[in-house]
Amino acid sequence: MNQIIQVTILGVLLGGVYALMASGLTILFGVMRVVNIAHAAFIVLGAFFTYFLWESTGLDPLLGMFVALPVFFIFGAILYRLLFPRLEGSPRFSEMTVLLTFGLAFMTEGLMTYFFTGIFRQTTPSYLTEAFRIGPFFIPAAQFYALLASVVLLTGLWAFLNYTHIGYGVRATMQNRMAAQIVGVDVRRVSIISFGLGMALAGAAGALVSFLFPFFPARHWQWIAILLSLIVLGGLGSLKGAIVGAIVLAVISAFVSQYIGPVWSPMVFYGALFLILLVRPQGLFGKQVRV
């Protein structure tokens, strides 16, 4: 029984980070119908950013995360302005964004490999080797702080969406783009801000990744496959679905990892995707005919 709880704890800790990763992806789709295949590549970029910050200034990755947020926000806003307006109005917009970001993913990976090489890197702050003991359970400090950081950021996101004027504009655009336009929301500006936001969340997730996992440029593919499966499961465009899906699947995958074998844990995400497609193609919290 204890072991079950322990595994659940580890799953939840991981799930929190996946939730953060998936939230950025969801905002990009929810507001702008952009499916960002390069999202995990930007997360890895964020990891490199935090890593080099740590290497050169000794800045703790958790603090580095707060530096990454504005930097990646600006990066995202610029990227959006450069690339996406040309595609707007295209009848197959979402699919075109898939292909476009596919290309971006390769470019990003290639540039990272060229400049940073493919060697495994990881920031090693002191808490990486620490753990808390609560009764018979042990909670790795690094994962715990990562979860904390995720909760802080996701709470901030929630507050932004529910308590600020622009946040309302973002939510409105996510729920009904045309309605948002007719009540006076500048959807172009909202799109730029949302893209920046999505990227900022990716950069922040990257900061957490920098100490949670040994990372290298090509690693983004395993994560994006998981994240994409996750958001389809939760329902494309649903933040609630992404977060719930992340935590539930992470817990299940922790059990699979423990009792069946670590190599099989990613399967949980892909298998869950296929399962949901059979049963409820629009995802757990998705709306019907989400195309």
Add this chain to the structure above:
Amino acid sequence: MALLELRGIRAGYGIGPDILTDVSLDVEAGRTHCIIGPNGAGKSTLLKVISGLLPPRAGEVLFEGQSLEGRRPDVILACGVCFVPQDRNLFPEMSVRENLVMGAYLVRDRAVISERMDRVVEMFPILAARSSQLAQTLSGGEQQQLSLARALMIEPKVMMIDEPSLGLAPQVTTQIFDVIRRLGTEMGMTLLLVEQNVRMGLAVSDWSFVLDLGSKRFEGPADAILDDPRIRDLYLGRLAKRPEETG
């Protein structure tokens, strides 16, 4: 000078054909206008052009004498031209109250918003009862009321309503049109309606435009237009000739 003037509007979607070929009309302040015409005439498209959602390919839209060319929908709204599209277009996962607040998105003063909400809710008492319910849980008629109420939050100078009766039960339709009529008579609102339900639309209107195949065929006082023989021709197909050929 009319409040809203359209001159030679030509418009279409994407790279498709022209839906509107040449539309010119004047919307006078304080009057209720109803656009009628067969399906495919371009009535909804016209409202989308005026509201800025669809840029015209030719022609211009003048509001209070100023051209609205190239302006974004939110800028046009700020000028005072408000659009209530078909299918309600509410924010499904926001409450009635939040939807109303969103209606006043361009208004920054909280006190003003609050005050307007009280006034609007007076006109639509059912919304007060459902204030914290999510918009998607409302009935069709209630959603339409919310749609109209939300538009009023910005205190527009012109309100454009696209097919208010669409998908509503007859009883509810009567209610909605009652509200629309009151908007015109009690609040002196300038209205531009598009309506398939010709009788009800004309019953609450002062003036009527008849659109067909992308252009305005004729116009006239709402109470008299139904007696115009050209209406019969239009709906029975005899008016599907070029304008020079008709009387």
Add this chain to the structure above:
Amino acid sequence: MTDRTPETVTETDLVATEATVIDPEIARRRRRSRITIALVILTLVALLPFYRSMGSYNYVLQVGVSVFMWIALASSWNILGGYTGYISLGHNVFYGVGAYVGALLLIHYGISPFVSAVLAGGVALVLGLLAGLVTFRTSGPSFIISTIALLFIVLVWFDAWALTGGSNGLSLPLPPFAREWLRVPFYYAMLTAALVAVFLGYRVQHSKFGLALRAIGADQVKAEVAGINTRLFKMLAFALSAFIPGVVGAIFAYSISYVRPTIFFLIAVGAQMVLMSIIGGRGTVAGPVVGATLIILLNEASLTYLGSTELNLVFTGGLLVVVLLFFPGGIVGSLRERGKLPAFLDWD
């Protein structure tokens, strides 16, 4: 030349538009010239292995094998992705499955992949049908994501399975040919596969089936209303597009004497197929051929002169971005739009 419905003309960013041919005499001359040019190229290509005194003989044949294989892969992908607009980003799953089937039949039963390739293709086809049952319950981005998930499922599975040798893969016995002729059978096998794939694409383009697929691509709802069984046609397209990749997978595995998950099931492999079709021109017959040839030759050139493969990634990714933003019809599509499409590329 083609029987396009008016609706498809609006989708200029997906399907190459046709140039207006005014004079039937010009059309006939174009047809003849393109057939002539095609036959000339084909003859030269077929006779190449006999030119034994050519410098870097083995290398040239190897490039040929590569080019033909990717022509086959890209053309097959195009059947689904180019016409229906359903983009499969994990399409190399069929390529890999075919490779492993051929490998296992060789190792356990001694059957040469040259013989079992068709069976391998068949297995891939069946996988396509089964996968399609689930994945076609969605469309658009969800569909694309499900194809990626399928790829990763097979990747993780084959990586862990003892039968497939896990992450180390399987070693295959060498083909029983004399060393100096080693490449030649593969050259001709891949050439045949490429011809079949392109021919298949041509037949799809000029058939009612192809018209139905393009209708689905233009507007699925309208197609359904028009009486097209969209479910069936999509499944058929998917299965058809899975067959040749399975075949060439088996042959390719034999040519490198090795199968390993990271050779076949990496997403970069699937990306190449997509890239080639899009750059060459989606929804056209010549597009994938042009795209595959161009990319492979550019790859080889950059490997020879630049050496690094990371910049390669940047380049191909960047190429995809540029094409999507500025030349959505690909090379063939863009040329056609400007009325400058040469006859030998005009097979639509």
